[in-house]
Every structure is written in C-alpha cells, then in structure tokens.
Amino acid sequence: MLQIxxxxxxxLAALAxxxxxxxxxxxAEQKSVAVTAIVEHPALDSVRDGIKAALExxxxxxxxxxxxxxxxxxxxxxxxAQIARKFIxxxxxxxxxxxxxxxxxxxxxxxxxxxxxSAVTDPVEAQLVRNWEASGSNVSGVSDLLELDKxxxxxxxxxxxxxxxxxxYNPGEANSAVVVRRLKELxxxxxxxxxxxxxxxxxxxxxxxxxxxxxxxxxxxxxxxNVVSAYESLVKVGNDTRTPLIASxxxxxxxxxxxxxxxxxxxxxxQTGRMVLRVLNGEKPGDIKPETSENLSxxxxxxxxxxxxVTLSQELLDSAAEIIE
Numbered sequence: 001m002l003q004i005x006x007x008x009x010x011x012l013a014a015l016a017x018x019x020x021x022x023x024x025x026x027x028a029e030q031k032s033v034a035v036t037a038i039v040e041h042p043a044l045d046s047v048r049d050g051i052k053a054a055l056e057x058x059x060x061x062x063x064x065x066x067x068x069x070x071x072x073x074x075x076x077x078x079x080x081a082q083i084a085r086k087f088i089x090x091x092x093x094x095x096x097x098x099x100x101x102x103x104x105x106x107x108x109x110x111x112x113x114x115x116x117x118s119a120v121t122d123p124v125e126a127q128l129v130r131n132w133e134a135s136g137s138n139v140s141g142v143s144d145l146l147e148l149d150k151x152x153x154x155x156x157x158x159x160x161x162x163x164x165x166x167x168x169y170n171p172g173e174a175n176s177a178v179v180v181r182r183l184k185e186l187x188x189x190x191x192x193x194x195x196x197x198x199x200x201x202x203x204x205x206x207x208x209x210x211x212x213x214x215x216x217x218x219x220x221x222x223x224x225x226n227v228v229s230a231y232e233s234l235v236k237v238g239n240d241t242r243t244p245l246i247a248s249x250x251x252x253x254x255x256x257x258x259x260x261x262x263x264x265x266x267x268x269x270x271q272t273g274r275m276v277l278r279v280l281n282g283e284k285p286g287d288i289k290p291e292t293s294e295n296l297s298x299x300x301x302x303x304x305x306x307x308x309x310v311t312l313s314q315e316l317l318d319s320a321a322e323i324i325e
Contacts, residue, residue: 032067034087037098039075041229042251043265047119050269058277080105094279100126100175114285117141118272121175140285142272143292154261166195166216168208169224176224202226206233218244231255242309253299260299268293297321
C-alpha cells in the first residue's frame, strides 16, 4: 500500500505544478531586489518609491513574488560600504545604488552581482562605467545629468543682472565636483563667475552659505546630497539675508528655493525600475546602455521669491509647470 501511495502522489504533484495550483512555482518566480541610498531626502526617497512602483507595474509585489530590501547610509560613506557588502552577501537578483556614493560603494564591492545606479549625475566621472555605451560589466543605470547651460539660463530669467553665482557643495562628492568644474568653464561665456563654498558635512551647509553672503548675487544648488538633506539651513540663510536660491531639484522649491528646472525624481525612479525589470527578465546590465532623464519641469515659489527679494516676471510664472503656493 505504501508503494502504491508513493506512485499515485508523483503524478498528482506534477499535475499540480502544470496547472499552477496555489503555491506552485512561487519559488521559481520569486525575485530579490535590494536598494540603498546614501541619505534620505525627498528627491532620493522619490527615486526609491518610483523604483518600487515600476516593479509593481511589472507584476512584482513585496511579500508575494518580490523580496524587497532598502537601507539608507544616513550620509555616511563608511556605512554605504557596509551596506554594499551586506547586500552583496545576500545575493539578490539586482542591487540599485541611489546617488553617487552608494553606487560607488556597490561597484567597488563586486564584479558579478548586477548593479544599477540611479540619481547619479555623471557615472563616467564617478568611475561607475567607462563611457555612455553598454559597459560589458555588471553595471548600468540612469543618470540625472542636467544641461548646465539651461540651469544658468534659468538664473538669468529670474535674475537678469546676476553676475556672481555662489555654490555650496561637498568636494568629496563626485557629482558635485564635476558640476563645479563645468560651471567654471561655462559661466564666463555667459558673463558670470562662480564663487564656491565647501560643505563636507550636512551640518556645514548653513555656515558655508553664510560665508557667501555679500560675495554673490544668487546661490545655485545642484543635487549634492549633503546640501539637499540640509536644505532648510540654506533656506534660512537665503531668507535672513535676502539671497536668492535657485535649485536643480524641484523638491527644493517646495522647501524654499525660488525656482528649479529639474527632473521629476519619482519618474526618474520609475525609469530606473523599468531597467530593473529588464535585468529581472534576463538581460545583463553590461548589455544595457546607461540612460538619462530628459523631461524637465519648471517649478516656482513666489512666496520664497518675495522673502529673498525677487520679483518673478509674468512670463516666467506663465511658463511654470507648477507654482508652489
């Protein structure tokens, strides 16, 4: 009887798998995605949420057929390296590094685990990939590189007489260092100059901004993670001293900048998430060209403009995608 029962069970099990009975095939379909960011702030949080939304649209849901992990390094590059080693040891199907330091930590830690970067200004400068072609390695991703001439043109639209552009940034962050270098090359051709102030830590942002007061006509902020994570301290300086703030991150307008011509970071995350889906479906990161996000939106904050001593033209207001009330 035991022998008969054994032989009867085998066809039933095979039939259950073939018919997709509840629980059948789940292990084979289960995927694991690990995501890490250098710090938590609205733009990077939006990237993370966009990635997850794209995965859900692609049929992957946490707790069902997706193991989802997320960790922030809280602004610490040493912690970013620890997270990278931990995630690589977990052997997920793909790891996403949000922002340059987290992506660099991942790429430095593995040559085999699929790695995708997101919200990285210049992946070539950051040595994540050799060029903008398919890398042939385990790395690809989506860059938030912006055309700096359009960013500076926005400053001229808001402040036609601006000559001296201040910038607070972390010299140790590759995406910020490359922006500073390119602005030094670009601004003279537009009749402007750059004045820098270093903020190696988030707690340095306010004092760095104050060091610029009286030396500049406007402060421009890129997506430097130290600066964006402490943006309120920059806004306080701008409001207290009537120093205009122009950003490249639209979330910063909601937090007190006058204007930004920037990306929708949730959509940037969804674009990254669609690349994650390609890897989950069998493509190798090294066969995928790095991408950029090109859809820019103009955000304006008239109340911030008033506090910082600026009157926005009607032409500028009419061209805004969103006006923060």
